[in-house]
Amino acid sequence: MVKAIIFTLAAAALCVGLFIFTELYVGKQFDEFSAAVETLYDKTENKTANREDGFAVRTLWNSKKENLHVFLPHNDISYVDYWLSEACGLIYRGNYELALAKLEVLKEISKNLPGAYKLKFENIF
Amino acid sequence: MALVFIRTAIIFFTLLLIMRLMGKSQIGEMQPFELVITLVIAELACIPMADSSIPLLYGIVAIVSIFILHQLVWLLNLWFKPVKNVICGTPSVVINKDGIDPFQLKKNDLDVSDLVESMRGAGYFSLDDVYYGLYEANGSFSALEKEEKNSGSLPLILIDLGKPDKKNIKKCGFDEGSFKELLKAHGAKIKDVVAMTVNGDGRTYFQKRGEKYRIFDIEVPEKW
Numbered sequence: 266m267v268k269a270i271i272f273t274l275a276a277a278a279l280c281v282g283l284f285i286f287t288e289l290y291v292g293k294q295f296d297e298f299s300a301a302v303e304t305l306y307d308k309t310e311n312k313t314a315n316r317e318d319g320f321a322v323r324t325l326w327n328s329k330k331e332n333l334h335v336f337l338p339h340n341d342i343s344y345v346d347y348w349l350s351e352a353c354g355l356i357y358r359g360n361y362e363l364a365l366a367k368l369e370v371l372k373e374i375s376k377n378l379p380g381a382y383k384l385k386f387e388n389i390f
Numbered sequence: 391m392a393l394v395f396i397r398t399a400i401i402f403f404t405l406l407l408i409m410r411l412m413g414k415s416q417i418g419e420m421q422p423f424e425l426v427i428t429l430v431i432a433e434l435a436c437i438p439m440a441d442s443s444i445p446l447l448y449g450i451v452a453i454v455s456i457f458i459l460h461q462l463v464w465l466l467n468l469w470f471k472p473v474k475n476v477i478c479g480t481p482s483v484v485i486n487k488d489g490i491d492p493f494q495l496k497k498n499d500l501d502v503s504d505l506v507e508s509m510r511g512a513g514y515f516s517l518d519d520v521y522y523g524l525y526e527a528n529g530s531f532s533a534l535e536k537e538e539k540n541s542g543s544l545p546l547i548l549i550d551l552g553k554p555d556k557k558n559i560k561k562c563g564f565d566e567g568s569f570k571e572l573l574k575a576h577g578a579k580i581k582d583v584v585a586m587t588v589n590g591d592g593r594t595y596f597q598k599r600g601e602k603y604r605i606f607d608i609e610v611p612e613k614w
Contacts, residue, residue, distance in 0.1 A: 269461060339445070389397060
């Protein structure tokens with residue numbers, strides 16, 4: 266009986282710990298990625314973005330997504346891959362107008378994606 | 391992750407409620423909450439296994455959530471009797487010393503033919519072979535048997551909770567008129583009768599609504 270209660274409390278504590286860690290970790294990863302995308306957006310708007318800037322954001326995202334796969338559905342992560350690749354491709358070619366549109370989508374995704382998995386009333390139902 | 395826990399808890403309690411509402415005729419040998427766990431846990435384990443786009447952690451957290459909920463329900467059952475009655479249900483005494491209790495039968499979505507079937511499964515072929523018959527919380531049937539059984543031949547159900555079985559009535563040699571006459575002689579109409587069975591020797595179990603059952607003999611054209 267005591268053993269069963271201890272197991273239950275331990276499992277509950279582990280779950281709560283994991284919930285808190287996930288919220289903080291995913292939020293932090295997307296905050297950092299969002300800031301990088303914001304910088305790339307500003308540079309693209311000023312038409313000063315180049316191949317290296319795009320490459321830096323992609324490297325940052327690649328390092329983050331390895332761990333994010335553990336916490337988020339993989340389809341959501343591939344959306345970010347898709348839009349980031351398109352934006353970088355357009356920046357390489359110097360097509361800043363179209364790249365801005367893609368980066369706008371990317372900004373929205375990186376802002377809203379962590380929120381879709383947060384403990385909110387609308388997400389429960 | 392907390393989202394998975396809450397969604398799992400909602401599905402768990404919804405299923406539990408539905409299983410309880412379905413009554414004892416819908417569950418086998420398990421307690422309602424055990425059945426819910428069996429149904430849910432298989433699916434929870436399968437989804438992340440089959441769909442690689444879902445992180446495995448989602449399935450693990452959901453299964454651990456089920457474990458925590460199971461332990462909670464178990465502890466509540468152990469510590470608070472009223473909670474146990476709500477979650478697991480209570481035994482329903484469907485046969486007492488006065489005969490069949492139609493209220494308890496209806497409460498569990500059962501009729502006399504279901505009761506007779508359960509009794510046959512437990513080895514009793516006549517409704518008056520037992521002093522008490524009850525459906526346990528896990529849906530199984532238990533009975534306190536009489537010292538002497540009257541299972542000489544298989545009884546046929548003529549009336550089941552006020553509904554006549556025309557085929558069996560005919561088999562016993564009655565037409566509609568003569569059957570109503572027989573009931574009239576015992577001071578009842580068809581809709582007033584909870585149960586009426588006749589075995590091959592003409593031994594009749596007759597119970598009017600709100601009264602104790604009676605046993606009498608009638609003439610049957612052929613034995614079975």
